[in-house]
Amino acid sequence: MNVTIIGTGYVGLVTGACLAELGNNVFCLDVDQAKIHLLNAGGMPIHEPGLEEIIARNVEEGRLVFSSDPAAATAFADVQFIAVGTPPDEDGAADLQYVLAAARSIGRHMQGFKAVVDKSTVPVGTAEKVAAAIREELAARGADIEFAVASNPEFLKEGAAVEDFMRPDRIVLGVDETPAGERALALLRELYRPFNRNHERTRVMDVRSAEFTKYAANAMLATRISFMNELANLADRVGADIELVRQGIGSDPRIGYSFLYAGTGYGGSCFPKDVDALCRTASENGHGLQILDAVQRVNQAQKKVLLEKVWAQFGRRLAGRSFAVWGLAFKPGTDDMREAPSRSIIEALLRAGATVRAHDPVAQEQAARALAGDLADHPELLRNLTFVPKPLDAAQGADALIVLTEWKSYKSPNLRALREALRSPLVLDGRNIYDLHAMAAAGLTYLGIGRNNLALLKEQMQVAPITVANEVTREEPIEVLVELAAQAAAETKALGEEAS
Ligand SMILES: NC(=O)C1=CN([C@@H]2O[C@H](COP(=O)(O)OP(=O)(O)OC[C@H]3O[C@@H](n4cnc5c(N)ncnc54)[C@H](O)[C@@H]3O)[C@@H](O)[C@H]2O)C=CC1
């Protein structure tokens, strides 16, 4: 089948490549000409395991093309996927400008029937807006051409996107019960037929329910994470280990093990914006979502738990301190820095006067770009940030190691070499990937998230046990902490000036 994908980002590129891999002819359209040039030159705009090989093979075999020509994209296929970004607007609602621009482009160029399929994550009711935009363009041309707008939300995870797309748990198809809707459904059923060989994975429903399903899934997953993060902070205070608790509850099949890892708060391009957008939809409809409001508040607070631990150990004046950071991407397997915890933590450390040496196997370039933007008001602070080629290089002479992404290559470090490299033997693990006892045996003071095993710490700790720094309360957003850190840096500088 011929298929057009509008938007060649994390979702569009994976969808296009995987559909081509199944034998379809795929036309990938993007307004970003630099991205199209890069793809046509054999380059990759994103890091996603396995994707490069699939793209190379399908381009070579003539089933996958990249272009910025909207007329050619519309003419190419009856099925037009919209996979453009839906970032939050200033109120937290999903900004639909890119989706509606893609819809208008289809309306301007279509000559025959089109099944327009929303793959972007869009609020309930968006399909109707997409249809209205297409109708307006058709009316402007004096054309009357049949089309349907369907919803086919995407559930892939970055870092495992190819695997997730190729082995979906379910394929949600939202269509209207109209002749055009039925026609669209028949095309989509045919396109997804190879995924249903052993099990029927397709769930057909009305469009609004399909749109809602996507937000419900992300909101449920985010809720599990905030739930565990809140319990982890209590575990810290009562001397329990949240990792053992996670295993203890995950073994109940009604609960399951997935998405119960405590950490530095959920990040990435989707959970924060999708939970926010769902809360916006709820309040617009006069039905506030109390659980999700709490999920968001807990997540905001969680982003600063590691910083609180840093401050508890070193105070808020960090001039002269040096920190090693392992992991920059918001999760392993990707170079995506959108809402990555590393950004706010490194920014706060630098603004407090510390130096940072950071390592990430794939995201260093993206991180440098993102942090340059975050510190645009104080670009001189970037001089205190260096990226190093090997994890142990980062630890050399550092006051603490802070682990922010659970890359496989960080899971079994040479602890003796790590201990020797660090100036003070402190490891702050934002991903709970290390064994408490192995750390202690190597002479390292280990602080995870919700793993403050009091007995072990009493035995091992050279430094004061964790207390929350006076001025810091968990209700304050990360921006306030960054501000506090900047004040502390200014105070430190003033003290230095007084002394000299
Ligand atoms: N990133 C992820 O893991 C997932 C994302 N989603 C959803 O999928 C959608 C896309 O997300 P990403 O792929 O991460 O976005 P992205 O930002 O990586 O890519 C979007 C692409 O669309 C292009 N674009 C914008 N307007 C266009 C237009 N009018 N015509 C052609 N191209 C245009 C941009 O240049 C960009 O290359 C969002 O709604 C997101 O919430 C859903 C599941 C997973």
Ligand SMILES: O=C(O)[C@H]1O[C@H](OP(=O)(O)OP(=O)(O)OC[C@H]2O[C@@H](n3ccc(=O)[nH]c3=O)[C@H](O)[C@@H]2O)[C@H](O)[C@@H](O)[C@@H]1O
């Ligand atoms: O709508 C989307 O864009 C996608 O959002 C998430 O995928 P993604 O953001 O790529 O990555 P996740 O693995 O879900 O991680 C999201 C965040 O949650 C954090 N997380 C995840 C799991 C966990 O147990 N604990 C935890 O803190 C991760 O570190 C990361 O910051 C969903 O898992 C996908 O199903 C969905 O399609």
